[in-house]
Amino acid sequence: MSVQLVLDVLSEAFMKILVVAGPVVIVAMIVGLIISIFQATTQIQEQTLSFVPKLLAIFLTLILAGNFMLNTLLQFTQSIFKIIASL
Template identity: 45%
Template sequence: MDLTTIETILVEVFILALKIAGPLLIISMVVGIVISVLQAATQVHEQTLTFVPKLILIGILLVVFGGKMMGLLEQFLKEIFHLIETGI
């Protein structure tokens, strides 16, 4: 196992993490900003108003795109196990 192989695997890990977590984090951030603007405009500062919509949207996203996310993770793990099996 040389340094180039390790570097390639680490780059793939970071890209996979962005592909899996990125959409969820972006949606959560956008919803949080929209709710915060609405709270500032109406002067209603209830903590559950930011938490509940984020929770619902992330749940919906996981139901809709969870299979694709798991597929990406499965494909990556198959590649890693193949590298381990062949002795890299």
């Protein structure tokens, strides 16, 4: 097993992490920004006002993009097992 192969696998793993976690993080940031703007304009500083909508948005994102995320991780796992089998 060469150093280049390890670096390639790690690079691909980091890219998969960004692809899989990206949609959830982006949705959470957008919803958080919208809620913080709403709180700043209305001067309502209730903690559950920011937590519950973010939680619902994350669950909805996981429901909608879960199949894509799972397939991406499965393909990566299969490629790792192919690399292991070829060693």
